[in-house]
Amino acid sequence: AAVVLVPAMNYLHKALVASNLNFQVKVSTPQSLDVIPRPFPPSTATFNSTWNSTIYQLLQFLKNTNSYYMLNAYPYYGYTTGNGIFPIDYALFRPLPSVKQIVDPNTLSHYNSMFDAMVDATYYAIDAFNISGIPIIVTETGWPWLGGANEPDATVENAETFNNNLIRHVLNDSGPPSQPTIPINTYIYELFNEDKRPGPVSEKSWGIFFTNGTAVYTLSLSSSNRITGNSSVTYCVVKQNVDSGKLQEGLNWACGQGGANCTAIQQGQPCYIPDTYQNHASYAYNDYYQKMRSAGGTCDFDGTATTTTVDPSYGSCIFTGR
Structure with a gap:
């Protein structure tokens, strides 16, 4: 099948081209990260040499037609098959303490998520063919919400955390360390559970919705909350890739001396999930900022916060703004 792939795409x-649609419709084909045997460190990643001829033809086609490399990237599998090499926080986009930062020893680039490292590994593998300028689209990523006895990390909490943090991550329109100016357009796998799918329990449980249409968990598609008609409404949120220690200090101050109302981020309350310093600190920072800005309160918190006109509210978790 591999030998006919690129000819078929041609x-x-x-x-x-004959229909004058080649500028509106692009041709590509999704590739599993498995075609890169060793994706870490990203800077040394290369494609499986068995497929060199096909991959080279594919990349040349994508380059010549201004198309995209489609990547299926699953941090869930990267974590569960990693034999404990990487912490689960790294797979779930949670902040890592400074002593556990993931660094590429060759480029000294810091990777705050396995997702970014997977995308960067693909960019480096493409670069190994001396080909550049092909943007990557992540055509599949996600996290299963249920698993068998040997799949303890497939939980509703982890799935909700991964997908909500993923959405927040890609909404900043930045790319991985090697390509920071190329946004990572991403598709979540998947909309509905495939309850008849064979294999492990997790294979049936990637959906955001049950087959009857009810939601498995709350997902915040925050882009729908972007402010378009009133850019004067501002919020105070945590900056990307901030040290968790500084976030904890800022959170403690906001909820204590700062006088922020932090009830909503307590367990069982609407803003508790995702249970991350990033999420909790954003809520506390914003509550403090909205109450105190008229009296001189700022959105800084030792350089960990910034103002935005994008409403960070999600589900029943509402951030006040003015």
């Missing part, structure tokens, strides 16, 4: 492209 036929499709020629049909689009």
Whole structure:
């Protein structure tokens, strides 16, 4: 099948050109991260040499047609098959303490999420063919919410945390360390559970919705909350990739001496999940900022916070803004 892949893509492209649709419709094909045997460290990643001929033809096609490399990237599998090498916080986009920072020893780039490292590994593998300028789209990523006895990390809490943190992560329109100016367009796998799918329990349990249409957990598609008509409404939120120790200090101050109302981020309350310093500190910082800005209160918190016109509210967790 591999030998006919690129010729088939060429036929499709020629049909689009003949219909004058080649600028509106691009031709590509999703690739599993498995075609890169050793994705870490990203800077040394290369494609499986068995597929070199096909991959090279594919990359040349994508380059020549201004198309995209489609990547299926699953930190869930990277974590569960990693034999404890990487902490689960790294897979779930949670902040890592400074002593556990993940660093590429060759480039000294810091990776705050396994997701970014997977994308960067693919960029470096493409670069190994001396080809550049092909943006990557993540066509599948997600986290299962249920697993069997040997799948303890497939939980509703982890799935909700991963997907909500993923959305927040990609909404900043930045890329991985090697390509910071290229946003990572991403598709979540998947909308509905496939309850008849064979294999482990987790294979049936990637959906955001049950087959009857009810939600498995709350997902915040925050882009729908972007402020378009009233840019004067501002919020105070945590900056990306801030040290968790500084966030904890800022959170403690805001909820204590700062006088912020932090009830909503307590366990069982609407803003508790995702249970991360990033999420909790954003809520506390914003509550303090909205109450105290008229009296000179700022959105700084030792350099860990910034103002935004993007409403960070999600589900029943509401951030006040003015």
